[in-house]
Amino acid sequence: MKFAIKAVAASVILASAGGAFAQKGETVKIAWLDPLSGLMAAVGTNQLKSFQFIAEEFNKKNPAGVKFEIIGIDNKLSPQETTSALRSAMDQGARYVVQGNGSGPALAIMDALEKHNARNPGKEVLFLNYAAVDPDLTNSKCSYWHFRLDADTSMKMEALTTYMKDLPEVKKVYLINQNYSHGHQVSKFAKEMMQRKRPDVQFVGDDLHPLAQVRDFSPYIAKIKASGADSVITGNWGSDLALLIKAANDAGLNNVNFYTYYGSVTGSPTAMGAAAAGRVYMVAYAHMNLPGPLNQIVVDYKKKFNDDMYTGAVYHAFTMLSEGFVKAKSTDPVKVAAAFEGMKFKSFNGEVEMRKTDHQLQQGLFISKWEKAGGKYPIDSENTGYTFVPLKYYEPYVASTPTSCQMKRP
Numbered sequence: 001m002k003f004a005i006k007a008v009a010a011s012v013i014l015a016s017a018g019g020a021f022a023q024k025g026e027t028v029k030i031a032w033l034d035p036l037s038g039l040m041a042a043v044g045t046n047q048l049k050s051f052q053f054i055a056e057e058f059n060k061k062n063p064a065g066v067k068f069e070i071i072g073i074d075n076k077l078s079p080q081e082t083t084s085a086l087r088s089a090m091d092q093g094a095r096y097v098v099q100g101n102g103s104g105p106a107l108a109i110m111d112a113l114e115k116h117n118a119r120n121p122g123k124e125v126l127f128l129n130y131a132a133v134d135p136d137l138t139n140s141k142c143s144y145w146h147f148r149l150d151a152d153t154s155m156k157m158e159a160l161t162t163y164m165k166d167l168p169e170v171k172k173v174y175l176i177n178q179n180y181s182h183g184h185q186v187s188k189f190a191k192e193m194m195q196r197k198r199p200d201v202q203f204v205g206d207d208l209h210p211l212a213q214v215r216d217f218s219p220y221i222a223k224i225k226a227s228g229a230d231s232v233i234t235g236n237w238g239s240d241l242a243l244l245i246k247a248a249n250d251a252g253l254n255n256v257n258f259y260t261y262y263g264s265v266t267g268s269p270t271a272m273g274a275a276a277a278g279r280v281y282m283v284a285y286a287h288m289n290l291p292g293p294l295n296q297i298v299v300d301y302k303k304k305f306n307d308d309m310y311t312g313a314v315y316h317a318f319t320m321l322s323e324g325f326v327k328a329k330s331t332d333p334v335k336v337a338a339a340f341e342g343m344k345f346k347s348f349n350g351e352v353e354m355r356k357t358d359h360q361l362q363q364g365l366f367i368s369k370w371e372k373a374g375g376k377y378p379i380d381s382e383n384t385g386y387t388f389v390p391l392k393y394y395e396p397y398v399a400s401t402p403t404s405c406q407m408k409r410p
Contacts, residue, residue, distance in 0.1 A: 023064050023065065023066055023325050023329070023330060023331045024064070024065035024066070025065060025066070025067070026066050026067070026331055027066070027067045027068075027069050028066050028067070028068050028069070028095075028096065028321070028325075028331050029069045029071055029092065029093050029094040029095065029096070030051070030055070030068060030069070030070050030071070030094060030096045030097070030098055031071045031073060031085075031086070031089030031090075031092070031094035031096070031097045031098070032047075032048055032051050032070055032071065032072045032073065032097075032098050032099070033073050033075045033082055033085045033086060033089065033097060033098070033099045033105070033109070034047060034048070034074075034075055034077075034099055034100060034101045034105075035074060035075060035076060035077040035101055036048070036072070036074035037074055037076055038076060038077055038212060039212040039213070039238065039239040040077055040101060040212050040238045040239065042238070042239075042266045042267055043101060043237070043238040043265055043266045043267075044074070044101060046266045046307060046308070046310075046311075047100065047101075047130075047131075047311050047314070048070070048072045049301075049305060049307070050301070050309050050311050050314045051070050051072075051098065051314055051317075052070050052072075053297070053300075053301055053304070053305075053309070054297060054309075054314050054315060054318055055068040055069070055070050055318065057297060057318075058318045058322060062318070062322040063322050063323065063325075063326045064321075064322050064325035064326050064331075066322070066325060066331060068318065068321075071089055071092055071094055073085040073088060073089060075099070075105055077101060077102055077105065077211075077212060078104075078105070079104045079105050079107065079108035080108070081105075082099070082105040082108045082109060083108050083109075083112050086108075086109055086112050086113075086125075090116070090123075090125060094125070095123075095124070095125050095126065095331075095332075095333050096125070096126050096127075096128065096321070096333065097109060097113075097125060097126070097127050097128070098127075098128045098129075098130055098317060099127070099129060099130070099132065100129060100130040100131025100132055100150070100311070100313070101131060101132070101237075101238075102132060102180070102182075102211075103132045103133065103134035103136075103137060103180065103181045103182050104180060104181070105132070106127075106129050106132035106134070106137055106146075107134075107137065107141060109127050109146075110127060110137070110141065110143045110145070110146050113125055113126075113127055113143070113145045113146075114143055114145065117145055117410070118410075124145070124332075124333045124334050124337075125145070125333060126145055126147070126333040126336060126337055127143075127145055127146045127147070128147055128149060128317050128320075128321075129146060129147065129148045129149065129150070130149050130150060130311065130313040130314060130316070130317055131150050131311065131313060132148075132150075132182075133148075133150050133151070133152045133153045133156070133182055133185075133261075134152070134153060134181040134182050134185055135152045135153055135154045135185060135401070136181065136185075137152070138152060138358040138359060138360040138403060138405055139358065139403055139404045139405055140404060140405075142358050142359065142403070142405035142406075142407055143359075144337065144359075144407055144408060144409050144410060145333075145337065146359055147320075147337075147340055147354060147359045147361075148359060148360050148361060149313040149316040149317055149320070149361050150285065150313050150361070151285055151361070151363060151365055151399060152360060152401070153182055153185040153186055153189060153235065153261075154185065154189050154401045155365070155399040155400065155401050156261055156283045156284075156365065156399070157186065157189040157190055157193055157283075158189075158193060158398070158399045158400075158401055159283050159365040159367065159394045159398060159399040160233070160259055160281075160283040160367065161190070161193040161194050161197055161198075162197070162394065162398060162399075163281075163283075163367045163391075163392055164194070164198070164231070164259065165194070165197040165198045169230060169231075169257075170198070170201060170230065170231050170257075171200070171201060171202065171230055172201075172202050172203075172204045172227070172228055172229045172230050172231070173190070173194065173201055173202070173203050173204065173229060173230075173231045173232070173233055174203075174204055174205035174206075174207075174223075174224045174227055174229035174231070174232045174233075174256075175187045175190055175191075175203060175205060175206040175207065175232075175233050175234070176205070176207045176209070176220055176224070176232060176234050176236070176244065177207070177208055177209075177234060177235050177236060178208070178209065178210075178211040178212075178235070178236055178237075178240055179208035179209055179210055179211060180211050182235055183208055183211075183235055183236075184208070185235075186233065186234070186235035186261070187206055187208070190203075190233050191203055191206075204227040204228060204229050205223060205224065205227045205229060207220060207223065209240070211240070212238065212239060212240060214240065214243065215243065216243070216247070217243050217244045217246075217247035217248075218247045218250070218251060220244070220247070221244075221247045221248050221251045221253055222251070224248075224253065224256065225251065225253055229256055230255070230256060230257065231256065231257050231258075231259060232256055232257070232258045232259065233259045234258065234259070234260055234261070235260075235261045235262070236260070236261075236262065237261065237262035237265050238262075238265060238266065238267065239267060241260060241262055241263070241265065241267075241268045241271075242266075242267035242268045242270070242271040243271070245258065245268060245271045245272050245276060245280070246271040248276075249271070249272075249273070249275040249276060254275070254279065256279070257279050257280070257281065258276070258279060258280045258281070259281045259282075259283070260280060260281065260282050260283075261282070261283060261284070262282070262284075263280050263281075263282035263370065263388060264282060264284070264287070264288065264308065264310045264381055264388055265310060266308075266310075266382075269308070269381035269382040269384050269386065270382045270384060272370055272384070272386070273384055273386070274384075274385070274386065276370055277370055277371060277372065277386060278369065278370065278371060279370065280369070280370040281367060281368065281369050281370075281391075282366075282367070282368050282369075282370075282388050283365060283366070283367055284365065284366055284368070284388075285312060285313070285349050285363050285364070285365055285366070286310070286312035286348060286349060286366065287366055287368045287377075287387075287388045287389075287390050288308065288310070288377075288379045288380070288381060288387050288388060289376070289377040289378065289379050289387065289389075289390075290312070290348050290349070292348055293315075293348065294312060294315055294348035297309060297315065298379060299379070302379070306383070307382075308381055308382060310381075312348055312349070315347065315348060316347055316352070316361065319345055319347060320340065320343065320345060320354070321336070323339075323343065323345050324336045324339045324340050324343065327339040327343070334410070340354050340359070341354065341356040341359070342354065342355075342356040347363070349363055349364045349365075349366070350363070350364045350395070350396070351396075352364075352396070353396070355403070357403055357405055357407065358403035358405035358407065359405075359407075360403065362396040362397075362400055363396050364393055364394060364395055364396050364399075365393070365394045365398075365399045366390045366391075366392065366393050366394075367390070367391050367392040367394075368388035368389055368390045368391060369388065369389055369391055370386055370387075370388055370389075371386065371387065371388075371389045372385060372386055372387075373385055373386055373387040377389050377390075
């Protein structure tokens with residue numbers, strides 16, 4: 001942490017010396033648009049607190065000398081509500097917007113900003129996507145005003161299947177996912193990539209269920225049990241993963257391993273508890289016990305809220321904004337968007353790069369496993385005494401996937 005603070009301090013001095021402080025003392029309003037009601041409210045509430053908490057940390061010291069202000073608006077996980085939330089945010093003077101839960105709302109923001117920014121020169125708004133992972137958002141639907149800080153569904157599946165192909169016990173895989181773009185993509189890429197790497201693996205089930213509506217997953221668990229699967233791959237998140245794992249534990253489904261994207265997200269660690277130890281894996285750009293500047297934030301966040309700070313992309317967002325303001329010598333989204341393209345910066349998971357062709361962050365990914373916390377990995381999830389212990393780190397090039405984006409630049 002001391003090293004990180006010294007590095008930030010050094011960059012502040014350098015920026016001052018270079019006269020890059022046109023933006024010093026400015027307040028930058030960031031609108032956060034995600035669910036604060038419904039079944040995914042617990043996830044949204046945690047992530048809003050994460051943005052507010054990390055904003056406070058960066059307000060103490062950032063290379064651009066700006067102050068960040070977070071405006072939180074409930075989008076009810078609905079694309080329509082997201083569009084009106086975005087209008088409200090712009091009315092309150094926000095020129096930056098962040099969102100992450102659900103690719104439908106992300107696409108609604110992208111569509112609205114394409115129109116708004118074309119019609120309102122000088123009032124452009126920039127979108128930092130911290131968790132909506134449908135690959136189409138940086139492929140066929142890519143937008144100059146959208147930058148994704150999470151690894152997309154295909155990147156995570158590339159890393160996950162690279163790991164799984166070397167496990168001889170993986171023979172029969174069951175897919176269960178949420179019935180929207182991300183869930184469809186998890187299913188598609190799991191089958192394509194596993195076929196390429198381990199053609200002997202059988203897919204013995206492929207279920208899609210409504211997003212954030214199922215309260216009892218026992219019928220799905222019964223199907224998994226009957227299929228003879230040894231492994232489940234799921235991109236489920238929030239209540240949909242917590243309730244799935246709970247149903248598996250309740251049914252005594254202890255001879256099947258779960259390979260997840262979002263095992264550390266609110267509710268899932270508690271649902272897993274000791275019963276799921278050694279049986280749940282996760283592919284992600286982070287884990288709870290990362291060293292460096294993020295570690296102190298995770299520790300301090302837990303002290304303050306008795307909750308977990310698991311959305312590391314929030315840290316990416318503030319690092320990138322601070323560096324972007326210095327590079328652009330401005331907080332104007334048009335100048336900052338240009339500064340973001342191709343930007344490389346050191347983050348908690350190694351050096352990352354904002355790929356210019358499609359605005360998809362290229363970053364390293366971890367495969368981790370649900371185990372007892374302790375030793376080198378003392379920080380547990382949701383006070384369970386368990387944590388995701390890293391097993392393997394993949395450099396950015398391993399999980400990088402090609403893009404079909406034809407970027408239209410203003």
